[in-house]
Amino acid sequence: MYKKIKTEExxxxxxxDLKLEYFETExxxxxxxxxEHKDAVAIFPIDKDGYVYLVKQFRFPVEMDVLEIPAGLVEDGENYEETALRELQEEIGFSSKNLEKVFEGYNSIGFCTEKTVIYRACDLFSSKLPEDDDENLSIVKIHxxxxxxxxxxxxxxxxKTAMAILNEMNRR
Structure with a gap:
């Protein structure tokens, strides 16, 4: 059994936030x-014709463009569903009448607290919010x-994109 005995910020x-935590064993x-990282959502938006809306954006930690499903961090005062709908509107200019949670899990459970909730969004309709100032992304529509x-x-x-694809394959 582990007992947390000390935390240093x-x-x-x-x-x-980065912390050092000390645990006592026998x-x-x-x-x-x-x-400690904010939680996130990711959304697999698929239309009635089987097209999926992805975003392509430069990801600084890996220094390359990445094709991925829309995603974002849960802001203070938001729940996961609200975040998912906001991110859809900001990143691809759509919202959804049918949002279904398909996965919830930790990104890198060995050292990070971040949890991502993945949703499947269908019954899409046009609804645009302004993009985040620091995002430079392009929308990719692919069957x-x-x-x-x-x-x-x-x-x-x-x-998260791979998990959403696997979920969709399992549905069919």
């Missing part, structure tokens, strides 16, 4: 680096059958 940022004290091929060809390298 190393860094406090806008979307994440034999020794363990030190762990913990990233699900082509997206599935991209997944199997190793062209999808984003975990």
């Amino acid at each position: 190393i860094f406090k940022g806008r979307i994440l 034999e020794k004290v363990l030190k762990r680096e913990i990233v 699900f059958e082509d997206l599935k091929k991209m997944y199997f060809n190793g062209e999808i390298n984003d975990f």
Whole structure:
């Protein structure tokens, strides 16, 4: 059994905090680096004709353009569903009359508290909110059958997008 005995705050940022946490066991004290990160949502928007709306954007940590489903952080005072609908409007200019939670899990459970909830959105309708100031993304509309091929060809390298594709394949 582990007992937390001490926490040191190393860094406090806008979307994440870094802490050192100390845990006592029967034999020794363990030190762990913990990233506390806001939770996120990701949305798999698919229209009645089987087209999926993705975004392509440069991701600084990996220094490359990534094709992924719309996603974003849960802001203070928002619930997951509200965040999902807001992100759809900001990133692809649509909202949804049918939002279904299909997955909930931790991104990197070994060191980070961030949880992502993935939704499937259908019954889409036009509804645009302004993009975030620091986002430069393009919308990519692709038929699900082509997206599935991209997944199997190793062209999808984003975990939340891969999870959403697998969920959709399982539904069919």
